[in-house]
Amino acid sequence: MPDGSPLLRVEHLRKVYASATGDVEAVADLSFTMDHGELVCIVGPSGCGKTTLLKCLAGLLRPTSGVVEMDGSPVTGPSPAMAVVFQEYGRSLYPWLTVRGNVELPLRHQKLSRAVRDRTVSDALEAVGLPHAARSHPWQLSGGMQQRVAIARAIAYRPEVLIMDEPFAAVDAQTRADLEDLVRELHLTRGISTVFVTHDIDESVYLGRRVLVLSHAPTRVREDLVIDLPPERDQLTTRALPRFTELRTRVYEQIQRAKRGPAEAGPAISVG
Amino acid sequence: MRKVLLGATGLLGFLVVWHLIPATGLVDPQYLPYPTDVAARLLQEFRDLAFWRRLRLTMTAWALGLALATLAAVVLGTAVGLVPFLRRATHTTVEFLRPVPSVALIPLAVLMFGLQLRAALVIVVYAAFWQVFVQVIYGVADVDTVARDTARSFGLTRRERLRYLVLPTALPYLMTGVRLAAAVALILAVTAEMVIGNPGLGRSIELSRSAGDAVGLYGLVVVTGLLGLLVNLVFRLVERRSLAWHQSVRSEELP
Amino acid sequence: MTARRPALRIAANLLFALGLPAVAVVLWGVWSARSDNRFLAGPLAVLDAFRRTWIGPAFVDDVLPSLLRLALGIAGSIVLGVAAGIAIGSLRRLRETLGPLLEFFRAIPPPVLIPVAMLLLGITGTMKVVVIMSGAIWPILLNTIDGVRATDSVMLETADSYRIPRWERLRFVVLPAAAPRIMTGVRQALSVALILMVISEMFASSSGLGYRIAYFQRNYLIAEMWSGILLLGLIGILLAVLFGLVERRVLRWYQGMKEITRA
Known part of the structure; x- marks a missing residue:
C-alpha cells in the first residue's frame, strides 16, 4: 500500500550509551522506512541492539542523533500512535489487575465513554481468543495466554503501529506457532502495521512482508528483504514452500556474515 | 561520591533548620536547645567517666538480654521447627503470645525483681525472643525436601542431618532474626531504664527530663540514636557475611 | 488427610x-493455688478482676481514649509514611540527600522521644499521638521507599509506553507494586505503636490503659494488674487479626501469585 508518505521513517539513527568505562555505541547509523499496513520483521544476531532500536522507535529512549518520524512528525516521547508488546509478559502485565483491568488501564485516560471503553476491551479480548479469561488475573494463565493479554492490551489502544519486542521468545514451540498465526491474522483482518523484532530467522520469514537484517553492534541495516510469499500463510504449507527455504537461507547467510565480519554499510538490496 | 556529598548536605541542612527554629523564636530554646549547645554537652559527657559507666550498664542489659533470647529461641525454635507435632500444638499459643507488647510485662517485672537489671532483662528477653524464634522456625522448615530425602537415603544420622542440612539452611534466617532482635533489644533496654528506673542511659534521660535539663536530654537522645545506628550497622554486616557463603537466594524481608 | x-x-x-x-x-x-508467691494471681481471680475493672465505665474512660490515640497514631503514620515514602522512593536526589538522616532517625529508640515530646508539646493527647507516630512511621516509610525503588523496570516502561498519566501511574502501578513491602512495614509499625501507646501513658498520664496498669502495680492490686496485662495482650491479638484481614484483602493477588509459583 505505498501511497507516497511513509508511516514510519528512521534516518541516520545513532544511539551511544555513556558509561563510566567509556561510551558504548549500540546503534551506529540506521535508516529505513515503513509504509502503512506493513508487517516488518527485524532480525539480527543476539546482542545487536535490537532492543535499543525498538525503544528509540517507541519513544522510550532518546536517540543520540538522527530522527524517528511518525506520519511526518518526529517522535520525542511515547506516542499514542504506538503500542509496545514486551518480551517479558510476566513483568509487563500488572499482577494486581485482572486481565480486563490490564487491557483497560491504558484506555482510562482517553476520553471514551464507559460503554465504548467496555466494548473496546471486550472486542480486543475476543480478537486474541480470551473473552472467557477477562476476570482472571494474569498469573492464573499460561505464558502464551499472558502474551495474548498483552497483545489485546496493545490492540485495544488502537495504535497505528504495533511494536513487538521478541514477544514469543519465552513460550514453547507449539504456543509460539499459535501466537504467530494470531499476529498474521490480526495483521490481515485489521490491517495493523506491525514492527516485529525477533532473533528467530524462520519466524521472521514466516511472519513478515519485509525482513530487515541488522548487523552486529554497532548496528546498521545489512539487508532489506522483501518476502514474496503469498499473504495467506499457514504453518505447514508455507514453511514447506521452496521459496520459504530460499528466503530463510538468504537471511541465515546474512546473519552469519553479520556475526563474523565487522559491519559494512550495506545499501538496501531487494531480492526479487 | 555524589551520594556522600548529598548525604552531607542533608545532614547539614537538618542542623541548620534545627538551629534556626530556636534562633527565630519559633520554639523557646528552653525546650529546643541549639545544636551547638547539645554538641558541646556531648563532648563534655564523653570525658565523663560516669557517662561511660551508664553506657556500659545499658549495653550489658542489651547484650545479656539478646544472648539469652537468642539461646532460648534457637533451642525452642529448632525443636518446634523440626517436629511437626510440636508445630501444630504450639501454633495458637505462639500466635497468642507474640503480639502481647513486652512493655505490658513491666509492672510484673518490677513486682518480681524490683528496680534491678533482672527486671529489665525480662522485658528485653521477651521482646527479642519472638524475633529470633519466628525466623528460626521459618529457617528450619525451609530445608529443601529433596535434600532432606537425599540425606535420609544416604543414612545420615540425626546429628549429621542437623549439622550439614538444617544448620546451613537456617543460619541466614537466624542472622536476620538476630539483627531484628538486636534493634528491638536496644529499644527495650533503654525503655526499661526509663520506666523501671534501673541505672543506665534510659534513667539519665528520664532524670534530665524531670530536672528540666533540655540540653542533656537532647544529647542523650542523640547518643541512643548513634548506639542504634552502630548496632544496625554491625548486625547488618554480620548478616551479610553469613549470607555470602550461603548459596540460597532469598528475599531480604521477613514474611 | x-x-x-x-x-x-x-x-x-x-x-x-x-x-x-x-x-x-x-x-x-494449679500453680497459683499452691504457690505462696503473692505476685501471682490465679486465672479465676484475674478473670474476675478483668470483669470488675474493664467492663463498665473504665472502658469508656481509660480503654477507649487509649485505643483512639492508637488508631490515630497508626493511621497518621500510614498516611505520612506512604506519602513521604513514595516521594523519597521516586526522587533519587531527595533519597540520597535524606538517606543518612533517615538512617539516624530510624535508629533512635522511639520511647526516648517521649520526654522530648513532653518538653515540646506538654502532657497532652496530641503529644501521645505524635509519640506513636514518631515511632511507627519509620518501618512504613523505609519499607515504602524500598518498595517503590524495587518496582519492576518493565512495568514502569509499560506504563510509559502507554502514556499512563502520573496519577494513574501512582494509583495503578507504583502503589500496588510497593504494597507487599508497605504491608510488611505496617505490620512492624503496629507493634511499635502499641508499645508507645502503653509507655507514653505509663510516663505521662493520669488516665489510659498504661497508666491504669502502672497504678495497679504501685498499689499492689495484683489481680487487677494481671487483668491489665491480659487486656493489652488481647488488644495486641486484635490488632494482629485485623491486620491479617486487611492484608489478605489488599494482597490477595500477591499471595495467589506466590502460591502458584511455589506449586
Whole structure:
C-alpha cells in the first residue's frame, strides 16, 4: 500500500550509551522506512541492539542523533500512535489487575465513554481468543495466554503501529506457532502495521512482508528483504514452500556474515 | 561520591533548620536547645567517666538480654521447627503470645525483681525472643525436601542431618532474626531504664527530663540514636557475611 | 488427610489449636493455688478482676481514649509514611540527600522521644499521638521507599509506553507494586505503636490503659494488674487479626501469585 508518505521513517539513527568505562555505541547509523499496513520483521544476531532500536522507535529512549518520524512528525516521547508488546509478559502485565483491568488501564485516560471503553476491551479480548479469561488475573494463565493479554492490551489502544519486542521468545514451540498465526491474522483482518523484532530467522520469514537484517553492534541495516510469499500463510504449507527455504537461507547467510565480519554499510538490496 | 556529598548536605541542612527554629523564636530554646549547645554537652559527657559507666550498664542489659533470647529461641525454635507435632500444638499459643507488647510485662517485672537489671532483662528477653524464634522456625522448615530425602537415603544420622542440612539452611534466617532482635533489644533496654528506673542511659534521660535539663536530654537522645545506628550497622554486616557463603537466594524481608 | 471424615479432622484441628492453651491455663491455676508467691494471681481471680475493672465505665474512660490515640497514631503514620515514602522512593536526589538522616532517625529508640515530646508539646493527647507516630512511621516509610525503588523496570516502561498519566501511574502501578513491602512495614509499625501507646501513658498520664496498669502495680492490686496485662495482650491479638484481614484483602493477588509459583 505505498501511497507516497511513509508511516514510519528512521534516518541516520545513532544511539551511544555513556558509561563510566567509556561510551558504548549500540546503534551506529540506521535508516529505513515503513509504509502503512506493513508487517516488518527485524532480525539480527543476539546482542545487536535490537532492543535499543525498538525503544528509540517507541519513544522510550532518546536517540543520540538522527530522527524517528511518525506520519511526518518526529517522535520525542511515547506516542499514542504506538503500542509496545514486551518480551517479558510476566513483568509487563500488572499482577494486581485482572486481565480486563490490564487491557483497560491504558484506555482510562482517553476520553471514551464507559460503554465504548467496555466494548473496546471486550472486542480486543475476543480478537486474541480470551473473552472467557477477562476476570482472571494474569498469573492464573499460561505464558502464551499472558502474551495474548498483552497483545489485546496493545490492540485495544488502537495504535497505528504495533511494536513487538521478541514477544514469543519465552513460550514453547507449539504456543509460539499459535501466537504467530494470531499476529498474521490480526495483521490481515485489521490491517495493523506491525514492527516485529525477533532473533528467530524462520519466524521472521514466516511472519513478515519485509525482513530487515541488522548487523552486529554497532548496528546498521545489512539487508532489506522483501518476502514474496503469498499473504495467506499457514504453518505447514508455507514453511514447506521452496521459496520459504530460499528466503530463510538468504537471511541465515546474512546473519552469519553479520556475526563474523565487522559491519559494512550495506545499501538496501531487494531480492526479487 | 555524589551520594556522600548529598548525604552531607542533608545532614547539614537538618542542623541548620534545627538551629534556626530556636534562633527565630519559633520554639523557646528552653525546650529546643541549639545544636551547638547539645554538641558541646556531648563532648563534655564523653570525658565523663560516669557517662561511660551508664553506657556500659545499658549495653550489658542489651547484650545479656539478646544472648539469652537468642539461646532460648534457637533451642525452642529448632525443636518446634523440626517436629511437626510440636508445630501444630504450639501454633495458637505462639500466635497468642507474640503480639502481647513486652512493655505490658513491666509492672510484673518490677513486682518480681524490683528496680534491678533482672527486671529489665525480662522485658528485653521477651521482646527479642519472638524475633529470633519466628525466623528460626521459618529457617528450619525451609530445608529443601529433596535434600532432606537425599540425606535420609544416604543414612545420615540425626546429628549429621542437623549439622550439614538444617544448620546451613537456617543460619541466614537466624542472622536476620538476630539483627531484628538486636534493634528491638536496644529499644527495650533503654525503655526499661526509663520506666523501671534501673541505672543506665534510659534513667539519665528520664532524670534530665524531670530536672528540666533540655540540653542533656537532647544529647542523650542523640547518643541512643548513634548506639542504634552502630548496632544496625554491625548486625547488618554480620548478616551479610553469613549470607555470602550461603548459596540460597532469598528475599531480604521477613514474611 | 483428604480421605478422613471432615468431622474428625475438625476435632483434631480444634484439639491442636486449644490443647496447649488449655493445659497452660490449668497449670497456671494449679500453680497459683499452691504457690505462696503473692505476685501471682490465679486465672479465676484475674478473670474476675478483668470483669470488675474493664467492663463498665473504665472502658469508656481509660480503654477507649487509649485505643483512639492508637488508631490515630497508626493511621497518621500510614498516611505520612506512604506519602513521604513514595516521594523519597521516586526522587533519587531527595533519597540520597535524606538517606543518612533517615538512617539516624530510624535508629533512635522511639520511647526516648517521649520526654522530648513532653518538653515540646506538654502532657497532652496530641503529644501521645505524635509519640506513636514518631515511632511507627519509620518501618512504613523505609519499607515504602524500598518498595517503590524495587518496582519492576518493565512495568514502569509499560506504563510509559502507554502514556499512563502520573496519577494513574501512582494509583495503578507504583502503589500496588510497593504494597507487599508497605504491608510488611505496617505490620512492624503496629507493634511499635502499641508499645508507645502503653509507655507514653505509663510516663505521662493520669488516665489510659498504661497508666491504669502502672497504678495497679504501685498499689499492689495484683489481680487487677494481671487483668491489665491480659487486656493489652488481647488488644495486641486484635490488632494482629485485623491486620491479617486487611492484608489478605489488599494482597490477595500477591499471595495467589506466590502460591502458584511455589506449586
